Amino acid sequence: MKIALINGSPRHKDSASAVILQMLKRMLAEENEILELYCATPAFAEHDLKQITSCDRLVFSFPLYVDAIPSHLLRCLSQLEEAYSAKAGSKPAVYALVNCGFYEGSQNSVALDIIKNWCHKAGPTYGQGIGMGGGGMLLAISGVPDDKGPKRIVYEAIKTMANNILAGASADNLFVSPGFPRFAYKLSAEFGWRKAIKENGLKVKDLSRRM
Amino acid sequence: MKLLIHDLNEEQLSKLIPVKPDDTTVISDDGSIRHCLGCFGCWVKTPGTCVIHDNYADTGEKISKCEEVVIISKCFYGGFSPFVKNVLDRGISYMHPYFTIRNGELHHRRRYGNHIDLSVWFYGDNITEVEKETAERLIHANAINLDCSVKSVGFVREIEQVTV
Ligand SMILES: Cc1cc2nc3c(=O)[nH]c(=O)nc-3n(C[C@H](O)[C@H](O)[C@H](O)COP(=O)(O)O)c2cc1C
Numbered sequence: 001m002k003i004a005l006i007n008g009s010p011r012h013k014d015s016a017s018a019v020i021l022q023m024l025k026r027m028l029a030e031e032n033e034i035l036e037l038y039c040a041t042p043a044f045a046e047h048d049l050k051q052i053t054s055c056d057r058l059v060f061s062f063p064l065y066v067d068a069i070p071s072h073l074l075r076c077l078s079q080l081e082e083a084y085s086a087k088a089g090s091k092p093a094v095y096a097l098v099n100c101g102f103y104e105g106s107q108n109s110v111a112l113d114i115i116k117n118w119c120h121k122a123g124p125t126y127g128q129g130i131g132m133g134g135g136g137m138l139l140a141i142s143g144v145p146d147d148k149g150p151k152r153i154v155y156e157a158i159k160t161m162a163n164n165i166l167a168g169a170s171a172d173n174l175f176v177s178p179g180f181p182r183f184a185y186k187l188s189a190e191f192g193w194r195k196a197i198k199e200n201g202l203k204v205k206d207l208s209r210r211m
Numbered sequence: 212m213k214l215l216i217h218d219l220n221e222e223q224l225s226k227l228i229p230v231k232p233d234d235t236t237v238i239s240d241d242g243s244i245r246h247c248l249g250c251f252g253c254w255v256k257t258p259g260t261c262v263i264h265d266n267y268a269d270t271g272e273k274i275s276k277c278e279e280v281v282i283i284s285k286c287f288y289g290g291f292s293p294f295v296k297n298v299l300d301r302g303i304s305y306m307h308p309y310f311t312i313r314n315g316e317l318h319h320r321r322r323y324g325n326h327i328d329l330s331v332w333f334y335g336d337n338i339t340e341v342e343k344e345t346a347e348r349l350i351h352a353n354a355i356n357l358d359c360s361v362k363s364v365g366f367v368r369e370i371e372q373v374t375v
Contacts, residue, residue, distance in 0.1 A: 010249045042246055042293070063249060067352040068290045071297035072246040078293065102310075102317040110290075110352055113345045117288035120341070133317075182317065186310045193308040196255040207308060209258040210323060211272035 003028060003165065004035045004055040004092075008062030008073040012040055016099045016135035017061040019142045023155065024059065024097070026146065027162035042075040049083050057165050058092050058124065060115065063135060064100035068111050081122035091123040093168050095161055099135035101189075103182045105175035106131060112173050128164050128171045130157050134178030134185055136192070150179035212236060212276050215375070217283035218294040223370050227283075236273055240294045241266060244301070253304035259322070261301050271304030275323040279330070280359070281375055286333040286366070289345025305357065314355045327359035332373045333366050 005025060009015035025034060035051055037044075039062075044052065052058065062073055069077070084091060096115045098108040108131025119126040132138070132154055147155045157174045164171050178185055194204050213235045217224065224239065231237060244267050252262035253271065261268040274280065284295040291299065306319035331350050338346075343366055354361045367373055 010247065015249070065247065065249075066296070066299045066303065067349055067356055068296065070247065070249075071293050071300050074287060074290070074296055075293040078287065104316050107316060107352070110345060110349045113348070114288045114290045117339075117342050117345055120339075121288060186317065190309050193255060196251070197258070200256050202255075202258070206258050207254065208322065211259040211269070211275065 001057065001166075002033045002035065002055045003057040003059065004037060004052050006037050006039050006052070006058065006060050008039045008060055008070060008076075010040045010070065010072065012038055014139075015063070016139040017063055017097070019138050020097050020099060020132065020154070020158070021059070021061040023146050023151075024061075024158050024162055024165075027159060029166065032166075039073055039076045042072040044076050044079055049080065052080065053083050053087055056090075056092050057095065057127075057168070059095045059097065059165065061097040061099075064098055064108050064111050067107070069114055077118050077122075081118065084123045091125065093127040093165075093170070094119050094124045095127045095165055096129040097132070097158070097161075098129065099132040099138065101135055103133045103177055103185050105133040105177050107133065109173065109175070126170065127168070128161055129173040130161055131173065131175045132157075133176070136189060137178050137180075137185060153177075153179045213279040213281065214238070214273055214277040215281045215283070216295055216298050217281075218285055218292045219283060219370060227370065227373060228375060236277065238267070238270065238273065238298055244294065244297050246297055247300040247303075251308070254308040259304050261304065263301070267298060267301045270298055270302035271306075271322075274302055274305040274327070274357075275325055277327065278325060279328050279362075282329070282331045283370075283373055283375070284331070284333055286335040286338045286342060286346060289342035290349055299353075313358065316355070318356055318358070321358055327357065328362040329354060329357075329359050330362045331364045332375075333364070334368070334370050334373065335366075336368060338366055 009017035112129035307322040
């Protein structure tokens, strides 16, 4: 079976989307042919389109932007819709891993519905989606073993999806929030913004600059 | 001030709005927009402005200067068109990076004090009932996220049916 793992973050490998996709990749049996691609610009190369449309499963992993799909990925989906409409034959099953900056995994549910609606238009079958909160944390702890600590809850959800991918099965979307308290997530994210702005030679009060 | 964000071409727009009112800022597709790189530079490098130098870097500031935002977008899978979505992605400096709790969920704090009434028109030949439902949910989520009010969400087949 040919499975495409498509990373839709413009931050390429330094992204939570990549951390999540690698967790999934480690669970997919070795006899499968895995195609790893980035969708970090507003168009797929012709060669990538050909490869993608020859796959039995597509997995999109991407960040939530303004409650929905990042615009460059949306352009690529539209391009992929055209490619499928021009191509006869069987269509793949589609799975989506969406991560967001806020805490609650449920905030990704509209983005997953957009992917599902895309499937209806373009022809593929919608398999399942996972909405994950606290994406920044996943990136920060990328070195932690997959099934340990705050990563465990994400690991369990991805494991369920991996089984569905292998079986080509459809199932309800899953939503997970970080495995530690919301106030702690809020504090550490805000500490991160203060650190980042100081590293750029600005002051903490510049975070609140008005134009 | 009023802000209009749309994906129409010049001819379509001039049919809809023959003379642009003085109090209205319009964001149109001039073909040059670049996509968000996810760098958060608009929060920690040049706070309030996007770091990409094209005609859309000041989108967050434009949103901060109005009381009304009107969006006219072709409906794509129950969401905005790529251009309109691109503008919104490039405008997140409208919000402050810090978090607050709204609607029982984590969201961003305000950077500015302006309050926005949001009207959205989705157009397209065959917008399905499911897509309409998704779009309504999207606009509701956007309103919580941007801490604004939804004035209306409309669906039309033809652009001429839009009233602004
Ligand atoms: C333009 C833009 C819009 C965003 N909008 C949201 C949002 O609506 N809700 C949310 O929870 N996070 C939002 N985020 C945060 C990202 O989803 C979050 O940082 C994510 O972990 C990035 O994933 P990546 O590392 O895979 O790119 C936004 C980020 C950017 C750059």
